[in-house]
Amino acid sequence: MTNKYIYGVTHNTADLPAPMLGIGGAPVTLVTHDRCGALVSDLPADRPLGTRDDLLSHERVLEDLARRRIPVLPFRFGAAMTGPQEIADELLAANQDAFLADLEQIRGRVELVVKGRYENDSAYLEVLREEPAVLELRERIRGVPEESSYDERLRLGEVIAQAMARKQAGDSDRLAAALSPYAEQVAPRPPAREDEVANLAFLVEQGQEDGFEQAIEELGRQWAGRVRLRLVGPLPPYDFVGSLQGRQS
Incomplete structure (x- = not known):
């Protein structure tokens, strides 16, 4: 089974650089719902997290987006969910208003x-x-x-x-x-x-x-x-x- 590791939340229209590689060298993609998108990469369910390389990969993804001036709400290291549907329903749909307000606060900054x-x-x-x-x-x-x-x-x-x-x-x-x-x-x-x-x-x-x-x-x-x-x-x-x-x- 493959979980989804979550780096943060951005707009659903964010233009991610290709390739953008995250933890374990897995490609970073967007799981979207309405106007929000979660930045995720595949994470095998039996793969433990917590190495220095994992943390550096997490930071590298977020800092690359910041350098490119792509607004993103960074998540704490270690966030993961079981799949795209759970992310869309339980994370993005449930919190979209708050996420959009924060994204507006940091837009252009x-x-x-x-x-x-x-x-x-x-x-x-x-x-x-x-x-x-x-x-x-x-x-x-x-x-x-x-x-x-x-x-x-x-x-x-x-x-x-x-x-x-x-x-x-x-x-x-x-x-x-x-x-x-x-x-x-x-x-x-x-x-x-x-x-x-x-x-x-x-x-x-x-x-x-x-x-x-x-x-x-x-x-x-x-x-x-x-x-x-x-x-x-x-x-x-x-x-x-x-x-x-x-x-x-």
């Missing part, structure tokens, strides 16, 4: 993610300059044996962590403020690293992409040697669609 990381010890050195309590505690325990200054060292770690959190929040707000004029929505993402300044997703109209990238370049010049910025995308709009189809980080 792309998701761009901006990540920032502090370079070297720039943020820590700024904390030492800007936070007198940090410098005072640091000087107080300098040369004091660890066993005799345990509480002060613990307090120093807490004060530094709090100061770094304030700095990261401020820099993330500054990044969002600089790029928001070129975006319709902004969504914060959980930081992937301790030294990450920000991890922000933006929903950007295609005509605003040049201005968005120029704003990143300008902020990069201002933060040269302090923060390294990286632009990722265009991506499927993981952060800007409804909850029916789930969200993938």
Whole structure:
């Protein structure tokens, strides 16, 4: 028996590139109902999912569509149903209004993610300059044996962590403020690293992409040697669609 693996939902008229290969090298096709279409590929019922290659294939299909500016509502990795009729009746027909509303929301728009990381010890050195309590505690325990200054060292770690959190929040707000004029929505993402300044997703109209990238370049010049910025995308709009189809980080 062959199931259908589901990558996401798009319009029934979407012009898919040929060939588009998904998990296990199977061709990606559309199962349609009325105005919606589910992006699917064959998946043997006895084939387990969950390998790194499976996840990468899932992401590759969706990112290829995003690069081609084909609007798609991305599904969480691992979605599968037993066949075309079930997909048409239980997925597309039952949720068509919500899917069409989300597709309209992202029409002509792309998701761009901006990540920032502090370079070297720039943020820590700024904390030492800007936070007198940090410098005072640091000087107080300098040369004091660890066993005799345990509480002060613990307090120093807490004060530094709090100061770094304030700095990261401020820099993330500054990044969002600089790029928001070129975006319709902004969504914060959980930081992937301790030294990450920000991890922000933006929903950007295609005509605003040049201005968005120029704003990143300008902020990069201002933060040269302090923060390294990286632009990722265009991506499927993981952060800007409804909850029916789930969200993938």
